[in-house]
Amino acid sequence: MNLLALTLFLPLLGWLLLAFSRGRLSENTSALIGVGSIGLAAASAAWVIAAFLGNPPADGAYSLTLWQWMSVEGLAPSFTLYLDGLSVTMLGVVTGVGFLIHLFASWYMRGEEGYSRFFAYTNLFIFSMLLLVLGDNLLVLFFGWEGVGLCSYLLIGFYYKHVPNGNAALKAFIVTRVGDVFLMIGLFLLFLNLGTLNIQELMVLAPQRYVAGDTWLWLATLMLLGGAVGKSAQLPLQTWLADAMAGPTPVSALIHAATMVTAGVYLIARTHGLFLLTPEILELVGIVGGVTLVLAGFAALVQTDIKRILAYSTMSQIGYMFLALGVGAWDAAIFHLMTHAFFKALLFLASGAVIHACHHEQNIFRMGGLWKKLPLAYASFVVGGAALAALPLLTAGFYSKDEILWEAFASGHNELLYAGLLGAFLTSIYTFRLIFIAFHGEQKTEAHAGHGIAHNLPLLVLIVLSTFIGAWITPPLAGVLPESAGHAGGEAKHSLELLSGLIAVSGIVVAALLFLGQRRVASAVAQSTPGRLLSALWFAAWGFDWLYDKLFVRPYLALCHLLRRDPIDRSIGLIPLLARGGNAALVHSENGQVRWYAASIAGGAVLVLAAILFLS
Incomplete structure (x- = not known):
């Protein structure tokens, strides 16, 4: 089972070799590293899967701890790989289908600028997805979760010289980040109430500490669902997926088949014990x-x-x-x-x-x-x-x-x-x-x-x-x-x-x-008139982009326009302005004239006496 770690780190090695080559490698060498690393990972995964199915662990799962990450105030996550029937299935899909997509991409991307950069991104994509499905705690899963989000941004905007491609990549990144914020809130709530993010421990502790329908667990699972709909392009965070077609076609295959959009389904299935209580x-x-x-x-x-x-x-x-x-x-x-x-x-x-x-x-x-x-x-x-x-x-x-x-x-x-x-x-x-x-x-x-x-x-x-x-x-x-x-x-x-x-x-x-x-x-x-209306509505995917533009984008831009001179910054600037004004006034009062000084003393005395009389 030590090959499980090799399965994870082979795509990471491929990414490192390609990323630090700075484009100096030939297309053949880049393809050999990019496709070969995923091919070896698929072969290693096949060996692991065969061993798991041929001689299943007594408790139905196998854990491999790579290293202890940290231990702070009861939070002691480790980088541990967890292999059971669910992660075995995902492992086979990610590496097997991912290898076929990489092999096809080696043909499809020939002659394209950034050939080695493409395979660097896709290798990192596969590594992130494997980290997501093999992590035994939600914090490690979240690292992989954010990794696939980053890689999707890089790959959707691969043809970065075309502005629409960059906009599509930014849209995917922002919309999925909305879901990621919900997921983070869910993780905070789970740790706050259960004291752990280890998935198997959560499945045991949740039924012991929560009754069905508990408000805190209800809110936590709702936040997990929010993260899932973002990554898996479900209502109401589905608008990024169609625009993600701006990337190269093998990227579309990778996002839609082997990685990314399946992450939300996996998250809910992996944390099913929490959802059964809500x-x-x-x-x-x-x-x-x-x-x-x-x-x-x-x-x-x-x-x-x-x-x-x-x-x-x-x-x-x-x-x-x-x-x-x-x-x-x-x-x-x-x-x-x-x-x-x-x-x-x-x-x-x-x-x-x-x-x-x-x-x-x-x-x-x-x-x-x-x-x-x-x-x-x-x-x-x-x-x-x-x-x-x-x-x-x-x-x-x-x-x-x-x-x-x-x-x-x-x-x-x-x-x-x-x-x-x-x-x-x-x-x-x-x-x-x-x-x-x-x-x-x-x-x-x-x-x-x-x-x-x-x-x-x-x-x-x-x-x-x-x-x-x-x-x-x-x-x-x-x-x-x-x-x-x-x-x-x-x-x-x-x-x-x-x-x-x-x-x-x-x-x-x-x-x-x-x-x-x-x-x-x-x-x-x-x-026909109904046909034109329905076609326009369906072609615009029911107008969600238009609606979100009115609800979120336009108000945000209006707020930016309103704050273009930053009134908060200006209000803070009043403090030095008053100090300089007071200094200038005091400088003018020191003019060396005895009559002015005597008048000032008399005026000050009158003000003090008036204040005493008024307050007494």
Whole structure:
């Protein structure tokens, strides 16, 4: 198990080598270090996972203490790596999918300025995410949490010479920092009331010291949820995710599949014992997920940028995971997290292949007819899109999403079930709208297919994992997360599976009717008055950016304008101004004239006598 530490520090070593090379390394050397460090980390993680599953620890978990950090007034956190079924699952996803993305990036980023800088950032990204999922206490987790936030800022703004990219990176950084402040408050409250931030100790102490619904615990879990919605792009802090598409496409794959947006899901699952004691907040988790998945689904219906469509689909799929957490379907949430990593990485890498082949064109309406020119990218989109739409029996997404829908039904959360079914219908439509418009119809741009093992291998591996074969990988969560209510099934479960399968297929049929051929019906609907209004509303993602601009940005700018001369600073400046004025007055009074001095004495005496008479 000492290889666990190696798994963590190999990406850190890669970052150090690349960061201190100051761009002097060749592209081949940079790729060898950047991809090789993650590849070795993935191999080391595979060995650790195999050892863990082959010879599981007696208590179901393994701890490796690296060093004691500090000991101050009862706070004695250590850098300890904690490996159980949940962190094993996350370890495999982060290193395995992360390696495939790095390998593809070595092809995609060739010839780009800052090639070694790119891999330095992505190596640090993987290290931060591994620190987040392996840390045994919330303070170490928070270090990794902030690390992925920093790396997302650096990678989204990778093309820093373009102002919109820098603005998108700043937006992501600021919005996620809002969530991070909530998380910090939650950590303060937990330490204040329980005296520790060790996760396993918190799970033991919380039921002993709190009764269900305790106000302090209620507030602490609400703050944890605030941190989770920031990182995982859920309402109301979801606005950064679509703009994050300004970064290179492999960055989008890394953020959406292997790191960053899954952090909030992991946080809630890891601290599930606290949320079980606050059922109102757990209910809120499910509501946030259900509302987000529907709103994001409508937004994806009208987008024209291939990456923004996938971004809103990520927002929607993370909503499914929050919905699962909210209904107590803990294992289903993590199972969907894993399968989503497979097919979403596939879709983003395939979109990168399409964008690269089409000379960096991202508007799907300027593509068309690409299936003959880009057969591997087309196959990737068909398989990945089918998994995203949860096509029955054949795809990994079907098994994980249907588990969520069933457990929402079994737990009695019918409103969330309806939201999940509506989201499934929307997902099928927008996914195959993208495929039909970009790959079928009239060809509108020249395209040149990519080639080479770095291009082909990640896509082929992810194609396989996005089918039912990927669903065979069962996360080892028994004994780590609570059993959910919906494991028993029978005829009712099969009926729900049939219904959700029919909904997915019907969505594909609707997409085919609307977006294959001449698209007359789709054009007529889009040109109608209600169609234009809804399209504008959904294209703007329900106007949250406009609303936040009015509520927060404009008042902040107005306050800055009001304080541009800093009245506080000016008021403090009155003190030396009065001192100088008093000094000038006293200097003028010392004029050497005896009559002035005698008059001053007489006047002073009169004032003193008047004061005595007035006060007596």
